[in-house]
Amino acid sequence: xxxxxxxxxxxxxxxxxxxxxxxxxxxxxxxxxxxxxxxxxxxxxxxxxxxxxxxxxxxxxxxxxxxxxxxxxxxxxxxxxxxxxxxxxxxxxxxxxxxxxxxxxxxxxxxxxxxxxxxxxxxxxxxxxxxxxxxxxxxxxxxxxxxxxxxxxxxxxxxxxxxxxxxxxxxxxxxxxxxxxxxxxxxxxxxxxxxxxxxxxxxxxxxxxxxxxxxxxxxxxxxxxxxxxxxxxxxxxxxxxxxxxxxxxxxxxxxxxxxxxxxxxxxxxxxxxxxxxxxxxxxxxxxxxxxxxx
Amino acid sequence: xxxxxxxxxxxxxxxxxxxxxxxxxxxxxxxxxxxxxxxxxxxxxxxxxxxxxxxxxxxxxxxxxxxxxxxxxxxxxxxxxxxxxxxxxxxxxxxxxxxxxxxxxxxxxxxxxxxxxxxxxxxxxxxxxxxxxxxxxxxxxxxxxxxxxxxxxxxxxxxxxxxxxxxxxxxxxxxxxxxxxxxxxxxxxxxxxxxxxxxxxxxxxxxxxxxxxxxxxxxxxxxxxxxxxxxxxxxxxxxxxxxxxxxxxxxxxxxxxxxxxxxxxxxxxxxxxxxxxxxxxxxxxxxxxxxxxxxxxxxxxxxxxxxxxxxxxxxxxxxxxxxxxxxx
Numbered sequence: 001x002x003x004x005x006x007x008x009x010x011x012x013x014x015x016x017x018x019x020x021x022x023x024x025x026x027x028x029x030x031x032x033x034x035x036x037x038x039x040x041x042x043x044x045x046x047x048x049x050x051x052x053x054x055x056x057x058x059x060x061x062x063x064x065x066x067x068x069x070x071x072x073x074x075x076x077x078x079x080x081x082x083x084x085x086x087x088x089x090x091x092x093x094x095x096x097x098x099x100x101x102x103x104x105x106x107x108x109x110x111x112x113x114x115x116x117x118x119x120x121x122x123x124x125x126x127x128x129x130x131x132x133x134x135x136x137x138x139x140x141x142x143x144x145x146x147x148x149x150x151x152x153x154x155x156x157x158x159x160x161x162x163x164x165x166x167x168x169x170x171x172x173x174x175x176x177x178x179x180x181x182x183x184x185x186x187x188x189x190x191x192x193x194x195x196x197x198x199x200x201x202x203x204x205x206x207x208x209x210x211x212x213x214x215x216x217x218x219x220x221x222x223x224x225x226x227x228x229x230x231x232x233x234x235x236x237x238x239x240x241x242x243x244x245x246x247x248x249x250x251x252x253x254x255x256x257x258x259x260x261x262x263x264x265x266x267x268x269x270x271x272x273x274x275x276x277x278x279x280x281x282x283x284x285x286x287x288x289x290x291x292x293x294x
Numbered sequence: 295x296x297x298x299x300x301x302x303x304x305x306x307x308x309x310x311x312x313x314x315x316x317x318x319x320x321x322x323x324x325x326x327x328x329x330x331x332x333x334x335x336x337x338x339x340x341x342x343x344x345x346x347x348x349x350x351x352x353x354x355x356x357x358x359x360x361x362x363x364x365x366x367x368x369x370x371x372x373x374x375x376x377x378x379x380x381x382x383x384x385x386x387x388x389x390x391x392x393x394x395x396x397x398x399x400x401x402x403x404x405x406x407x408x409x410x411x412x413x414x415x416x417x418x419x420x421x422x423x424x425x426x427x428x429x430x431x432x433x434x435x436x437x438x439x440x441x442x443x444x445x446x447x448x449x450x451x452x453x454x455x456x457x458x459x460x461x462x463x464x465x466x467x468x469x470x471x472x473x474x475x476x477x478x479x480x481x482x483x484x485x486x487x488x489x490x491x492x493x494x495x496x497x498x499x500x501x502x503x504x505x506x507x508x509x510x511x512x513x514x515x516x517x518x519x520x521x522x523x524x525x526x527x528x529x530x531x532x533x534x535x536x537x538x539x540x541x542x543x544x545x546x547x548x549x550x551x552x553x554x555x556x557x558x559x560x561x562x563x564x565x566x567x568x569x570x571x572x573x574x575x576x577x578x579x580x581x582x583x584x585x586x587x588x589x590x591x592x593x594x595x596x597x598x599x600x601x602x603x604x605x606x607x608x609x610x611x612x613x614x615x616x617x618x619x620x621x622x
Contacts, residue, residue, distance in 0.1 A: 034418075040418050040421065091606070094609070097421075104601075106598070109595055109598040109599055112592050112594045224551055229426075231425060235415070235426065268433040269434060272430030280411070
């Protein structure tokens with residue numbers, strides 16, 4: 001272990017935070033949708049993948065990356081709105097499993113449609129020119145793009161926090177997550193709120209897909225892997241808790257990058273071991289409310 | 295002449311509807327259908343697939359249909375059964391029936407491992423945790439290259455002759471193969487029917503219908519769930535073991551998330567929580583898949599769309615919809 005300097009560990013820690021940032025964005029959308037609509041969105045990975053492909057398509061058409069950062073979440077969010085309105089809304093009140101099964105079927109359809117449009121093989125996704133290269137962060141040189149991912153995630157989190165805590169619509173969302181029936185009795189159109197929350201959640205998933213694209217390229221199956229990992233994040237952090245998703249997302253990212261430094265062959269399995277430990281010690285997760293799932 | 299001297303008149307039994315009749319003799323009827331199936335199904339390879347996936351769905355249905363827990367990790371149980379059976383043959387050269395028993399054991403064991411962790415969570419969490427854990431199993435088998443062959447799959451499962459107490463059956467012959475596998479599936483029908491008809495079977499359904507009431511009646515809900523999940527692992531392990539014998543290779547894709555998803559589709563298509571549903575679902579699903587894959591490589595699009603239509607408009611599935619028509 002002589003080759004493992006403190007700098008290397010610190011750099012790997014930062015790489016873990018960048019990876020974790022993607023998990024955080026993905027899991028936050030998942031958590032927001034579940035906390036509000038009690039829908040486990042199995043198509044969340046597909047929305048993430050669509051975000052990456054939408055970015056790719058816009059770049060081919062001649063857009064630039066900065067426009068994509070705004071346009072992709074908007075496009076994916078609009079698509080999410082349509083999905084909620086047309087497909088998920090008819091299933092409310094029919095048991096918690098049905099929206100889950102529907103979104104599961106939807107993910108097949110979305111992945112296959114992307115395969116038809118873009119082919120089965122993946123594409124590389126160039127890092128925008130300004131964000132190429134590395135900068136010295138005190139402990140060594142770190143890829144600029146990964147720093148940007150961490151920064152962009154922080155910005156989205158801040159915006160989401162301000163939206164939820166400081167606006168009257170955010171107040172309705174928080175109240176609706178706690179007790180939708182009372183909110184409905186108070187004269188709020190809950191269905192409208194649910195629609196918008198689903199739109200926001202999927203928009204963030206699209207944004208996460210776009211951010212992840214330069215790190216790993218784009219393939220139609222990219223959403224399936226992250227979905228399983230995001231479930232680990234939600235179980236560890238506690239379902240429906242945004243703070244939990246942030247903390248657990250970063251933790252999972254760091255665990256993955258640390259194990260790939262020390263025991264690369266265990267990198268994929270390590271996060272599931274983490275989940276197993278959390279399930280044994282604290283089944284409801286870090287911030288989960290006991291009894292929420294019953 | 296008093297009334298007592300009248301010859302005793304037997305009470306006329308209530309007329310038995312076809313539905314009650316089918317329920318009473320469900321295992322025998324299913325067996326007869328399975329035995330007669332090759333007569334109407336010209337492609338024996340497809341018929342064998344339907345049997346194996348039907349059995350896999352039967353095990354899944356025990357957990358989702360009867361117990362009411364949605365699992366998205368059944369590929370781990372199916373795949374472990376296949377790998378254990380395959381390893382017993384390819385690495386240890388054990389006879390085929392011992393290998394099948396080892397496959398069932400693998401399914402039970404994996405179900406116990408996953409069950410102990412996943413049962414700690416409730417409701418919708420269960421789907422997420424089982425999916426995540428089965429993904430973990432996928433990576434573990436993927437990396438154990440010496441045992442499983444990793445990415446290339448486990449090869450060398452060559453069973454050409456099935457030896458039953460000196461009687462040698464040619465396992466290469468598709469029809470013989472079908473009936474050998476059918477024998478196991480029929481045995482599974484009777485075991486499952488027996489489990490469901492037992493008092494324990496009633497507890498399983500009680501837990502699904504009302505957890506609080508089942509608990510108040512003195513039943514250990516957690517233990518019931520765990521045992522049911524493990525039993526389901528036994529059925530899925532058997533299905534996996536038969537799949538290993540049938541394919542003579544265990545591809546790593548057997549543990550993939552898609553294999554978990556397929557069984558959810560099959561069970562929903564056929565009819566959740568019904569005895570005949572899984573087999574009918576497997577037949578419908580695999581026939582559709584074969585039909586559309588002849589026509590287009592993008593058959594997943596059509597299958598996904600059909601599944602969504604089912605969820606939206608026919609949540610009871612094919613058999614469930616028939617039953618609700620036929621029920622008095």
